[in-house]
Amino acid sequence: MISKIMSFALCGLDGVPVEAETDINSGLPSYELVGLPDAAVKESRERVRSAIKNTGRKFPVQKITVNLAPADLRKEGAYFDLAIAIGILKASEQLAGADCGGIVFLGELSLGGALRPVAGILPLLIAAKARGFTTFVIPAANAREASYIEGVTTYAAPSLGAVLDHLTGIVPLAPVAASSYRAAQAQYRADLSFVRGQPVAKRAAEVAVSGGHNLLLVGPPGTGKTMLARCLPTIMPDMTFDEALEVTKIHSVAGVLGGEGIVAERPFRTPHHTATTVSMCGGGSHGVRPGEISLAHNGVLFLDEMPEYHRATLEALRQPLEDGCITVTRSGGAVTFPANFMLCASMNPCPCGNYGSADRVCTCTPAAIRKYRDRISGPLLDRIDIRVEVDSVRYDDLTSAAREESSAAVKARVERARAVQRERFAGTGLRVNADMGERELRQHCALSPEGDGILRLSFERLRLSARARARILKVARTIADLAESRDIRPEHVLEAVSYRQSDGDA
Amino acid sequence: MPYTKEERSAIWLDSFGIDYARKAKLLASHTPYALASQFLSLRGEICAAVGEERCAAMEASLRSAQYYGALERSYAEKGIACVTYFSEGYPEALRDIPDPPLVLYCRGDVSLLGRRKFSIVGSRHTSPHILRLTERYARELSKAFVIVSGIADGGDAAALSGALERGGAIAVLAYGFDFVYPECNAALLRKVEERGLAVTEYLPHEEPRGFRFPARNRILAALGEGVLVVSGGMKSGTRSTAEHAYQYGRDVFAFPYAPGVSSGAGCNALLKQYAKLVDDLVDIAAVFGINLTETEEISLTDAERAVFAAVREGEAHITEICAKSGLDALQVNPVLTMLEMKNLIVACGGNRYAALK
Numbered sequence: 093m094i095s096k097i098m099s100f101a102l103c104g105l106d107g108v109p110v111e112a113e114t115d116i117n118s119g120l121p122s123y124e125l126v127g128l129p130d131a132a133v134k135e136s137r138e139r140v141r142s143a144i145k146n147t148g149r150k151f152p153v154q155k156i157t158v159n160l161a162p163a164d165l166r167k168e169g170a171y172f173d174l175a176i177a178i179g180i181l182k183a184s185e186q187l188a189g190a191d192c193g194g195i196v197f198l199g200e201l202s203l204g205g206a207l208r209p210v211a212g213i214l215p216l217l218i219a220a221k222a223r224g225f226t227t228f229v230i231p232a233a234n235a236r237e238a239s240y241i242e243g244v245t246t247y248a249a250p251s252l253g254a255v256l257d258h259l260t261g262i263v264p265l266a267p268v269a270a271s272s273y274r275a276a277q278a279q280y281r282a283d284l285s286f287v288r289g290q291p292v293a294k295r296a297a298e299v300a301v302s303g304g305h306n307l308l309l310v311g312p313p314g315t316g317k318t319m320l321a322r323c324l325p326t327i328m329p330d331m332t333f334d335e336a337l338e339v340t341k342i343h344s345v346a347g348v349l350g351g352e353g354i355v356a357e358r359p360f361r362t363p364h365h366t367a368t369t370v371s372m373c374g375g376g377s378h379g380v381r382p383g384e385i386s387l388a389h390n391g392v393l394f395l396d397e398m399p400e401y402h403r404a405t406l407e408a409l410r411q412p413l414e415d416g417c418i419t420v421t422r423s424g425g426a427v428t429f430p431a432n433f434m435l436c437a438s439m440n441p442c443p444c445g446n447y448g449s450a451d452r453v454c455t456c457t458p459a460a461i462r463k464y465r466d467r468i469s470g471p472l473l474d475r476i477d478i479r480v481e482v483d484s485v486r487y488d489d490l491t492s493a494a495r496e497e498s499s500a501a502v503k504a505r506v507e508r509a510r511a512v513q514r515e516r517f518a519g520t521g522l523r524v525n526a527d528m529g530e531r532e533l534r535q536h537c538a539l540s541p542e543g544d545g546i547l548r549l550s551f552e553r554l555r556l557s558a559r560a561r562a563r564i565l566k567v568a569r570t571i572a573d574l575a576e577s578r579d580i581r582p583e584h585v586l587e588a589v590s591y592r593q594s595d596g597d598a
Numbered sequence: 599m600p601y602t603k604e605e606r607s608a609i610w611l612d613s614f615g616i617d618y619a620r621k622a623k624l625l626a627s628h629t630p631y632a633l634a635s636q637f638l639s640l641r642g643e644i645c646a647a648v649g650e651e652r653c654a655a656m657e658a659s660l661r662s663a664q665y666y667g668a669l670e671r672s673y674a675e676k677g678i679a680c681v682t683y684f685s686e687g688y689p690e691a692l693r694d695i696p697d698p699p700l701v702l703y704c705r706g707d708v709s710l711l712g713r714r715k716f717s718i719v720g721s722r723h724t725s726p727h728i729l730r731l732t733e734r735y736a737r738e739l740s741k742a743f744v745i746v747s748g749i750a751d752g753g754d755a756a757a758l759s760g761a762l763e764r765g766g767a768i769a770v771l772a773y774g775f776d777f778v779y780p781e782c783n784a785a786l787l788r789k790v791e792e793r794g795l796a797v798t799e800y801l802p803h804e805e806p807r808g809f810r811f812p813a814r815n816r817i818l819a820a821l822g823e824g825v826l827v828v829s830g831g832m833k834s835g836t837r838s839t840a841e842h843a844y845q846y847g848r849d850v851f852a853f854p855y856a857p858g859v860s861s862g863a864g865c866n867a868l869l870k871q872y873a874k875l876v877d878d879l880v881d882i883a884a885v886f887g888i889n890l891t892e893t894e895e896i897s898l899t900d901a902e903r904a905v906f907a908a909v910r911e912g913e914a915h916i917t918e919i920c921a922k923s924g925l926d927a928l929q930v931n932p933v934l935t936m937l938e939m940k941n942l943i944v945a946c947g948g949n950r951y952a953a954l955k
Binding site: 289291311312447450455457458481483484583586587589590 | 722724726780860913915916926927928933935936946947949
């Protein structure tokens with residue numbers, strides 16, 4: 093007899109339907125698994141065999157053939173264990189009366205018959221729902237994640253035995269209760285009010301987040317660059333449900349989803365400087381997995397001590413910074429992951445870290461400093477609109493009782509500035525000022541003669557490059573938006589000039 | 599202009615890379631032309647001074663019809679003009695030192711050698727504040743002088759680039775024209791060759807070596823009517839330049855530094871001995887009887903005036919400037935940028951600022 097059970101395979105961030113067909117014939121006892129399975133899928137034979145036995149059912153001593161269709165799609169991971177087990181039981185007529193049609197089964201089996209969670213449940217269920225499936229059986233540990241999908245019936249089972257009891261109607265499972273998304277559930281541990289002093293850097297962070305500009309923090313070690321960077325997500329507008337879902341999908345596929353089920357906080361990723369290009373951009377030999385830049389989607393990618401990163405890894409960031417997504421091509425096919433992140437980088441002012449320090453002497457030669465700064469290529473620096481110096485904090489600042497502004501207050505201003513930009517760019521596909529091209533600059537960043545004079549002077553005196561002009565204009569536009577001013581006023585241009593790249597190497 | 603026979607002989611003699619002391623010994627009793635024209639009769643003397651091997655090479659070069667022509671052509675191809683001790687354009691300032699270079703290999707505007715010159719030197723370790731100050735001094739002094747400096751990173755480079763903004767600049771190199779050192783100043787050196795003058799006493803193929811720099815410093819010191827030392831530690835090469843300048847009877851000037859600033863300890867040591875303290879352009883202008891008053895009128899707003907006054911009290915962090923000027927950081931930041939653009943203050947890194955006047 094032949095049985096057909098539905099499951100889904102992960103392909104990038106999308107799910108592809110996979111049908112587990114099981115045929116049991118008389119003949120020498122054997123167990124064949126076909127349909128381009130990878131090692132983890134092949135090994136499911138042993139897991140399925142033990143799980144069935146330890147659930148108190150009989151593993152048929154006959155010739156068993158399992159086909160995972162479509163046959164030309166490479167199957168990876170342990171998603172199909174449950175579907176195969178149900179298929180074998182169904183084909184060996186041990187599930188008489190149970191109707192498995194239209195149900196999607198997902199889950200990995202342990203030898204004892206328990207269901208283990210799998211990565212990527214959310215994108216799989218979303219894909220299945222899009223293809224008209226509405227009933228799912230998934231591992232209990234994935235229930236939270238699945239509860240955010242509306243209009244479907246999801247059963248979360250702890251074990252194979254529970255699934256069988258449910259299917260045969262002995263002990264029906266209750267469907268997973270739907271959770272609703274509340275943006276306010278975001279709980280950040282960092283807050284801007286914990287950052288003492290640094291008025292200029294804090295302001296730069298506010299401007300950067302408002303206009304979607306990338307940010308470079310320059311300062312000696314131990315001055316709170318990381319602390320400030322950690323506050324960036326806390327002043328970004330709350331994620332909408334769609335944004336949160338997108339982030340959750342990526343985190344689900346990468347298997348880094350916490351117990352919350354949905355990612356409500358904007359991600360803050362800090363890959364170590366030894367990170368490889370693949371870990372940064374995505375890839376891998378066992379299925380294409382999202383990299384750090386995709387995990388930072390809708391959030392912040394923080395590169396601490398940027399010059400220490402591999403040059404090739406940094407250069408690979410250029411295209412995603414421009415396009416907001418990355419296409420990873422492997423022999424198995426090409427996968428596109430979203431990668432719309434804010435880049436925040438930090439670096440020392442010089443190799444010894446004491447350049448510009450009031451009380452410590454910098455021992456670096458100009459050549460050494462230049463070499464250090466040159467480790468970041470011009471084209472990459474071009475994509476960083478704002479550069480600000482974070483200086484050593486004095487003990488008095490650290491201990492002062494002065495009230496610092498909280499993240500919530502800053503966030504309110506950021507949201508107002510974002511609203512202005514939404515209105516401005518309605519229908520253009522742009523989101524924030526940082527996305528503006530030459531045409532939009534001309535349209536939205538007209539300067540008064542006085543403002544133009546300042547910009548001209550800054551080019552002459554501060555030796556700015558032509559490339560710096562567009563950056564300054566964009567940042568000035570954001571500063572004007574924060575001030576709720578329609579026109580870019582001279583003081584806005586001046587502030588934008590102060591966030592330029594240093595010493596004419598812009 | 600074709601070279602005279604005396605010049606040609608000097609270029610010929612210099613082309614063998616004979617070290618200075620041996621050259622000086624030969625030239626003490628004979629002119630280069632005499633050495634070339636009476637080579638055979640003087641052979642014994644020359645051989646004793648430079649050794650058999652080199653002597654043979656010199657003899658062979660005199661026998662060869664092509665040697666000198668090829669030499670002159672190769673210099674011309676490299677854009678090198680030679681100014682010899684026997685040339686009209688040889689700077690008088692170099693004639694009164696005990697060890698004048700025989701030939702100056704030049705790229706650029708040779709006429710600059712005949713103008714009034716002033717040397718500015720600084721070490722590689724120079725704070726951003728002093729760098730900007732150096733640029734400004736070089737810019738102002740270049741109204742009256744051609745500024746002479748090395749091409750090292752830091753103080754030297756700042757002096758040259760400041761001078762090039764308005765007037766002439768001479769870079770004195772410690773190596774031949776086949777080399778560029780330091781690499782990072784290649785663009786600056788090119789600019790000097792185009793709009794100013796680069797000179798060296800070394801043959802094109804002679805590479806930068808440690809011992810050539812102190813020797814170069816004597817030319818640097820001698821060329822200028824005075825030397826301004828903008829920075830330098832106790833062991834800095836700027837001290838050797840100053841020492842030469844003092845011995846040649848040139849005026850030595852130095853910026854004063856606060857105690858404990860290692861990049862300026864050498865300057866302070868010079869000030870204790872013979873250098874004149876400079877904290878205003880007038881200090882230099884007065885010595886040479888020149889007038890360097892600035893014509894540029896700079897108008898300031900009230901906020902700018904308040905902030906500038908705060909910065910003038912001494913290098914300060916932005917929070918101190920806020921406290922002194924009574925403005926908050928968000929108001930002060932654009933004002934500081936404006937003052938920076940008006941060349942009144944300089945950012946020293948770490949959100950610290952210093953006044954330039």
